[in-house]
Amino acid sequence: MQQSTKIRRLVSLFSRLPGVGEKTAQRYVLHLLTSDPEVARDLGRELGGLHDELRPCARCGNIAEVVPTEEPTVCDICKDPRRDTRLLCVVGRIHDLLAIERTGAMRGRYFVLGRLLSPLEGIGPEELPVPRLVARIADEGVTEVIVATPPSVDGEATALLLKRELAATGVTMTRIASGVPHGGDLEYADPITMGRALSGRQSL
Amino acid sequence: MQQSTKIRRLVSLFSRLPGVGEKTAQRYVLHLLTSDPEVARDLGRELGGLHDELRPCARCGNIAEVVPTEEPTVCDICKDPRRDTRLLCVVGRIHDLLAIERTGAMRGRYFVLGRLLSPLEGIGPEELPVPRLVARIADEGVTEVIVATPPSVDGEATALLLKRELAATGVTMTRIASGVPHGGDLEYADPITMGRALSGRQSL
Known part of the structure; x- marks a missing residue:
């Protein structure tokens, strides 16, 4: 046909x-x-x-519903007064933000980079919104930045870049843990994951 | 969120x-x-x-583009004068028609049942368009009906139903072959497929 x-x-x-x-x-x-x-x-x-109805949040890059009387458009999380403004979680993509929100364990706010540092794809440091992130840390009195980029080559490179770029702000920086996933079998963990599980060990 | x-x-x-x-x-x-x-x-x-632009073909059930000046809407295959009207291939779904067309080996026309006989899903013989199929065989002088329903329980049940219902038309009825697929490994063929490959063997 x-x-x-x-x-x-x-x-x-x-x-x-x-x-x-x-x-x-x-x-x-x-x-x-x-x-x-x-x-x-x-x-x-x-x-x-x-x-027309949804747009990136002007503060964090999350999805926000457009309210005609409100300008700029800000998302529900950034509007929520119960969120701890001192805690800021930096993620690569909105998908990751949603995954973290599903845990219910994050009581701070977010900052969506939109992309990760990727020499292979030609994405350099100047293409990340670092100046906006620095400004937000100062504006909102952030005291801890949790870097929740994925534990991949690009994610780690982005985390290192952020560590360097945010050093001058004096903010405490943490990185999400990487290791054997819940329910995972040590036997089938790849060597890099297993190595991370070992080096990231915590006191019992 | x-x-x-x-x-x-x-x-x-x-x-x-x-x-x-x-x-x-x-x-x-x-x-x-x-x-x-x-x-x-x-x-x-x-x-x-x-x-608004696409609709089932009034003759065979394939997808047909709506032409405002033409009523009823008929598909490209049914319109094609080079197709052999004596050969009619009965399929369950449009997807199957497209898969057969991709081979380029079918020189006749099609009839899409739209569904298969399925006692488990409560689809009985009266829900298949058998009267329309019988009428078409008579109208177009069809001499061979190729039953190309899938080699599944529902597909086989439908083939048997058609064999019974079309017996009175005197048309020759054939069924597509079932066996070990091209490139398939005998070792990994399931017993039913392997059994069909044996019982459906052809002279070399």
Whole structure:
């Protein structure tokens, strides 16, 4: 079958979602075509308005709902007066912020870098919003910065960069722990993870 | 974070796509939120018009582009005069039709059942479009029906039902082969597949 241009366009748009190849995109389109038309229409409408209703938080980079009377747009976490302003958690992506929020263990606020230092992808220090982070630490009287970038090459490089760049602020800097995950089997832990579990050992 | 209603709505809509759970749906939404707004807008627009521009083919059930001056809507395969009308391939879903078309080996036309017989899901014989299939065989002078439902319990049950229901038409009925797939290892073939490969053996 020569696929119709309409289908090809939709398949190529769906393929831009993370982890979606052409086959998966085609499955999505066929599913929507053979389902209740309301689903495609609703999804279409919601997507069309997505960027008008949601925007990055002007303070932390988290997703924030646009409130027409409020300018700049600030997210629920930054608005929440019960959050401890002295504690600031720096993450690479919004996904990571959400993962940390799910634990319910973070009582401070966040700062989303949006990207990690990555020499391989050509992302250098000047592409990270370090000046904004420094300004925020001063403005809000932050006393501890938790660096929650992932324990990967890029994540570690970013953590080291932040350590250097924030040294002058005098803030206490901590790094999330890396080691054998909960329920993980020591036998199957890779050598780097196992090494970190050892070097990061804590007193019992 | 209390997720905004907008995000929750979008996540629940994306979760209706096949194989998409809440986590994947959330990744899609975050990806779209942090990408060029054009992608979400384009996807939204295309999805909104999906069911106005495409419709099931009135003859075979394949996807057909709506042409305002043509009524009823008929797909490219049914319109193609080079296709052999005497050969009709019956499939369960449009996905299967597309998989067969990709081989380039089918020179006849198709009939999409839309569903398979499934006692477990409560889909009985009366829910299959058998009368429409019988009418089409008579109308178009079909001489061979290739039953290309999958080699699963439901697919086999559907094939047997069709064999019984189409007996009176006098049409020749064939079934696609089932056996060890190309490149497959005999060692890893499951016993049912291996049994079919043996019972379906052909002379060398």
